[in-house]
Amino acid sequence: MTIKGKAYIAGIYEHPTRHAPDKSTAQLHAEVAKGAIEDAGLTKDDIDGYFCAGDAPGGLWPMVDYLGLNTKKLRHVDSTETGGCSYLIHLGHAAEAIAAGKCSVALVTLAGKPRTGPMPPRASGAEADFELAYGATTHNAYGMCAMRHMHDYGTTSEQLAWIKVAASHHAQYNPHAMLKDVVTVEDVLNSPMISDPLHRMDCCVVTDGGGAMIVTTPEIAKSLKKPLVRLIGHGEAMKGPRGGKDLDLTYSAGVWSGPRAFEEAGVTPKDIKYASIYDSFTITVLMQLEDLGFCKKGEGGKFVADGNLISGVGKLPFNTDGGGLCSNHPVNRGGMTKILEAVRQLRGEAHPKVQVKNCDLAIAHGTGGLLGVRHAASTCILERA
Amino acid sequence: MSEAKKYNAPVTNPETAPFWEAAKAGKFMIKRCTTCGEAHYFPRAICPFCFSDKTVWEESSGEATVYTYSLMRKSPTGPYAIAYVTLKEGPSLQTNIVDCDLEKVKIGQKVKVVWKPTDGAPLPFFTPA
Numbered sequence: 001m002t003i004k005g006k007a008y009i010a011g012i013y014e015h016p017t018r019h020a021p022d023k024s025t026a027q028l029h030a031e032v033a034k035g036a037i038e039d040a041g042l043t044k045d046d047i048d049g050y051f052c053a054g055d056a057p058g059g060l061w062p063m064v065d066y067l068g069l070n071t072k073k074l075r076h077v078d079s080t081e082t083g084g085c086s087y088l089i090h091l092g093h094a095a096e097a098i099a100a101g102k103c104s105v106a107l108v109t110l111a112g113k114p115r116t117g118p119m120p121p122r123a124s125g126a127e128a129d130f131e132l133a134y135g136a137t138t139h140n141a142y143g144m145c146a147m148r149h150m151h152d153y154g155t156t157s158e159q160l161a162w163i164k165v166a167a168s169h170h171a172q173y174n175p176h177a178m179l180k181d182v183v184t185v186e187d188v189l190n191s192p193m194i195s196d197p198l199h200r201m202d203c204c205v206v207t208d209g210g211g212a213m214i215v216t217t218p219e220i221a222k223s224l225k226k227p228l229v230r231l232i233g234h235g236e237a238m239k240g241p242r243g244g245k246d247l248d249l250t251y252s253a254g255v256w257s258g259p260r261a262f263e264e265a266g267v268t269p270k271d272i273k274y275a276s277i278y279d280s281f282t283i284t285v286l287m288q289l290e291d292l293g294f295c296k297k298g299e300g301g302k303f304v305a306d307g308n309l310i311s312g313v314g315k316l317p318f319n320t321d322g323g324g325l326c327s328n329h330p331v332n333r334g335g336m337t338k339i340l341e342a343v344r345q346l347r348g349e350a351h352p353k354v355q356v357k358n359c360d361l362a363i364a365h366g367t368g369g370l371l372g373v374r375h376a377a378s379t380c381i382l383e384r385a
Numbered sequence: 386m387s388e389a390k391k392y393n394a395p396v397t398n399p400e401t402a403p404f405w406e407a408a409k410a411g412k413f414m415i416k417r418c419t420t421c422g423e424a425h426y427f428p429r430a431i432c433p434f435c436f437s438d439k440t441v442w443e444e445s446s447g448e449a450t451v452y453t454y455s456l457m458r459k460s461p462t463g464p465y466a467i468a469y470v471t472l473k474e475g476p477s478l479q480t481n482i483v484d485c486d487l488e489k490v491k492i493g494q495k496v497k498v499v500w501k502p503t504d505g506a507p508l509p510f511f512t513p514a
Contacts, residue, residue: 126400126427126429127427128396129395129396129397129401129405129427130401130426130427130478130479131427131479132393133392133393133481133508134467134479134480134481135457135460135465135467135481136467136479137457139455139457139459140455140457140467141455141467143455143456143457143467144453144454144455144467144468144469145453146455147453147454147455147492148452148453148492151453151492192458193458194457194458194459195455195456195457195458195459196454196455196456196458197455198455241469241477241478241479242433243423243425243426243429243433243434243476244425244426244427244471244472244475244476244477244478245423245425245434245475245476245477247452247469247471247477249452249453249469372453372469373479
């Protein structure tokens with residue numbers, strides 16, 4: 001069985017806020033749900049599947065009740081939690097459920113307020129006594145990946161900086177972007193060192209907000225008014241230090257999720273017109289591009305340099321909303337916004353200055369957890385139908 | 386680094402208690418599977434490679450090489466160097482490089498285990514050999 005073409009993204013919504021001290025987290029979930037349902041042209045009573053992750057207050061029971069979903073109709077739920085890529089996995093799982101007839105209109109929500117208040121500590125597993133004392137954070141866990149990548153492949157800070165430069169070129173056209181100023185390689189290199197070798201501008205923004213999508217059957221999608229966007233391939237994978245054997249931080253679980261998605265879709269990286277790549281840090285993008293096969297392992301630095309990721313300039317337009325590096329990184333989880341901009345591109349609804357011409361095939365890919373410690377990856381291949 | 390950073394005592398559990406007991410005697414223990422011969426860290430009852438339950442404790446030399454590191458400069462408790470080091474016996478593990486000029490930590494550098502006290506068992510860290 002395949003999910004190829006079995007599910008369509010019929011509604012999308014990205015909350016315009018980046019700072020929401022006046023709202024509750026549950027309220028933000030409701031606002032993005034409402035936005036996505038209205039974008040699809042559906043009603044709340046049409047929802048018969050609901051997906052949320054660790055950012056949803058209390059998880060499924062409280063969220064279903066708070067949102068007032070029709071529990072006589074709701075027949076499929078999923079709270080898969082894989083950090084920032086949860087929503088990419090939700091999209092794949094929603095397609096599986098739809099293909100199996102377990103639901104027909106699935107709602108996926110993400111929302112939260114890390115800028116307003118402290119986030120709950122990351123849950124730890126059996127490794128807690130053997131790792132927590134060493135202070136792994138997002139910054140230094142990704143810093144360790146970058147450090148080893150530079151050591152093994154000669155990747156430079158200048159090359160990493162190009163990723164931020166490209167994101168900033170796109171963000172200038174996004175009225176909601178948190179950082180709208182175009183920056184240069186020098187600006188990135190001159191920003192303060194946070195965790196070697198990552199500078200402040202190698203890091204994504206921290207934003208309140210959220211996003212949501214509606215995933216549905218081909219029949220229902222075709223009955224609605226939005227341009228048709230369907231999922232044609234999905235992959236998911238996990239990676240960790242695995243008992244400390246053959247540790248290699250220069251690649252991610254994307255080396256497995258990517259080929260799974262491309263194989264299902266029957267396309268290759270060369271066919272992709274637009275790429276949404278999770279950009280928690282610049283190194284995240286560089287490693288993912290290699291792992292997904294857009295260039296050879298170790299050649300990511302050369303690939304991203306000189307504007308190759310800038311829409312209208314380079315060969316692979318990426319994160320045309322400004323991405324997590326400049327626009328939005330709601331709840332420190334970038335997977336949802338990666339899907340949303342890919343759908344905008346396929347619909348032809350991206351900003352005219354960054355809209356990719358004849359954009360009929362896109363990838364949305366992300367990782368979740370700590371790339372240098374334990375993480376998940378998920379890849380979605382989306383097509384204009 | 387003269388000011389001593391305060392670390393929480395390990396919680397421990399029946400599976401890992403022997404590691405922490407040995408730590409109190411200054412011994413750094415790893416686990417080895419007698420079925421597949423592979424060593425692993427952190428210690429598990431069941432081998433994470435071949436899933437055999439024939440795992441035994443083994444004292445590590447405590448000698449290791451820095452695989453990678455990152456000097457975290459934005460921390461309320463001051464800069465610290467997180468790292469992965471690869472033990473002479475094979476397994477790599479997460480740690481901090483301590484008691485040295487953190488600006489001089491390098492990939493490939495030889496390091497050795499040192500212990501830092503807690504209210505319970507001490508915690509293993511690594512310092513230039």
